[in-house]
Amino acid sequence: MNPTALYALHKKYDAHLVDFAKYHMPLYYKTGMLEEHIHTRKEAGLFDVSHMGQLLITSPQGTNKILELLEKLVPSPLSSLKSGSCRYTVLTNENGGCIDDLLIEVLSEKEVLAVLNASRKHIDLSHLKKMLPELTFELINHKSLFALQGPKAVSILNNLIPGVDTLKFMHGSFFMWQESTLWITRSGYTGEDGFEISLPNALAETFAKKLLAHKEVALIGLGARDSLRLEAGLPLYGHELNLNRSFLEANMRWLVGKPIPEKLNCLGKEYLNRQLKDSSSIEEKRVGLIIKERSIPREGYKILNEKKVLIGIVTSGAYSPTLKKPIAQGYVKSTFAKIGTKVYVVIREKPVEAELVKLPFIAPGYAR
Amino acid sequence: MTKYFSREHEWIEIQDNNEALIGITSYAIEQLGDVVFIEFPSPGTEISAGKECAVIESVKAASELYAPMSGKVLEKNVALEDSPATVNKDNSVWFLKVQLSSPKEVTALMDEKTYQSYITSLET
Known part of the structure; x- marks a missing residue:
């Protein structure tokens, strides 16, 4: 079992820890899931989601090449993405099902970050390596991932890191904090405004404590994360998405972008194109x-x-x-x-x- | 009034005329998390020791309430139907009032001291 960089802090806050995808993760803290859920909807919730995979993708030919190649494995248009853009999509398999759902974030002209489900990250990595041997993949273990979610998230984070309030939904940028570089996106999994923050493990506890010093911020466990995303209508891999369900069955036709393409070219295209063309075949x-x-x-x-x-x-x-x-x-x-x-x-x-x-x-x- | 305890973390408080109140212990409440709904048996239902007599739905899962002793349900705590979260705030809240049919069954239950050492054995 792997502890995250916030393990000691979780303990200090009386977290009920569970083993999740080989990590010791907080299911809920002292006040319980209901209270945490409501707090996130009203104030701001801090989630340690460091168990998720942060996969750095590089190529000597740069981001355009990376996106062009990744497009073979997802149903969404990626080549139009600029630095700082994020796109939610799925990795399809040959049957049209989903290997995982993920966020693709363009860090710069040279690097792309994929944020993967904890339980799928090693499977995704082998799939990507096998399908796209031209690219270099590295699962980053030296960085933590936090989510700060809720209506108060923007004012609180902007207090610590001026400028984050200018980020638009599904966009990210690098920011400096205590002489370290943080990658921050305006995104999340709760249906609320908020951010996901990728930061060095060495800084994780200090940064979390700075956020928790605001009375509006509370630590939130995976239990409330699940009920929040359920209310927000978001799918969870292993539940709404799996190897045998297509994203079109999951009612996510919007993943293909606008205008709706004639044909998809990703894995499973035969199955998916039939469903895309004729929705009565779903x-x-x-x-x-x-x-x-x-x-x-x-x-x-x-x-x-x-x-x-x-x-x-x-x-x-x-x-x-x-x-x-x-x-x-x-x-x-x-x-x-x-x-x-x-x-x-x-x-x-x-x-x-x-x-x-x-x-x-x-x-x-x-x-x- | 003396409380007795089951291995499944229910308590039973025996009153006059072999009437008794049934509830769950702090240990059980801790395991359940926030309670959001309780499915009670109707008054008049016969319940038997060790068998399921109600369902407690928490944010985590549905769990059974096992009857610590046999009897007939006299009353359900209707206040818990409207505010099941009371369970998380007060471990002395009762779920069911029953008329015991086999008072001798109490010998199979634990007294408070025995229950406390039982809990300790579970936690280590």
């Missing part, structure tokens, strides 16, 4: 569900139609602290995927009424 779609009673839907629970026939499955479920109702994401047969459809989720053998709703569950606070 058999199952990702949906949001609001449960009409108070029992909580959990991963793997069955979804039935009005006639109590099986039409799908829950992939993530939780109590939504914002809506004060149980919510879920799941997949249902496309013929039943219309917003407003009345369905049932089977909870402890009892069909509980639910409604299919548009994602996200909350209005995002992104600084667009």
Whole structure:
């Protein structure tokens, strides 16, 4: 098990630590997940996400070449990205499924950073090395990754690092702090305005303490991170995304950019192009569900139609602290995927009424 | 009133006329995290020692409440239906009031001192 650079600090703040993707990670702290969730929506939450993969990609021919090559492995246009741009996309496999979802961030004319899921980073690395031997890949272990999320994030971070408030959503830049270089992007996984900060491990605790000195900042664990992203309608790899589901089934056609291309050229293109051209060939779609009673839907629970026939499955479920109702994401047969459809989720053998709703569950606070 | 404890971290407080209150210990609450919903049995339901009698839904998972002793449900704590989070604030809050059918079952439970050493053994 690997501790992150904030291990001692997590302990000090009474973190309930769990083993997650070979890291000791905080699931929640003293106040618990509900409080942490609400705090992030109202104030600012500090997340240690150093378990995620920070993959540095370089080439003697520079960024344009890197992006051109990476485009073979993702369904999104990358060649138009300038220094400082970030793009969320997926690595597709030959069947059109997803190897991982990731952020591609253009650091400079020479370097690109890919931010990967902790549980997938080594698989992604072997895939990328095999498919693109022309490029050099390095998983950076000497840097930590923090997320500062919530409506107060911008004023607090700008206090420490003047200028971060000028970053636009899904853009990043280098900033100096205590004679070290930090890579900061305006992005996140909570549906709130906020930042992700990549910084040297040696600086991690000092920097976290500086942030925590603000009364609006609280440490937030992975538990609340999950309920926050669920409300924000964002997929989680291993739940809504996996090797057997395409991003089009996950309702993320927007990944292909605008205008919508005639054809994709990434891995799995045969399967994906059929779904792109004819959406009626998509058999199952990702949906949001609001449960009409108070029992909580959990991963793997069955979804039935009005006639109590099986039409799908829950992939993530939780109590939504914002809506004060149980919510879920799941997949249902496309013929039943219309917003407003009345369905049932089977909870402890009892069909509980639910409604299919548009994602996200909350209005995002992104600084667009 | 004396409280007795089960290995599954329920407590039972036996009152007059073989009526008893059932709740869960701080240890259980700590493990559950924030409680968001409790599915109670209806009054009149027969419950039996060691068998599931309610479901506690927390932010983490759904967990069973096992009946520490057998009996018939007289009352559920309706206040917990509206504010299940009370459980996280007060470990003396009761879930169910039952009419015990086999009071002798109490001998299978632990007293407070034994339960405390049981907890300590789990934590080490």
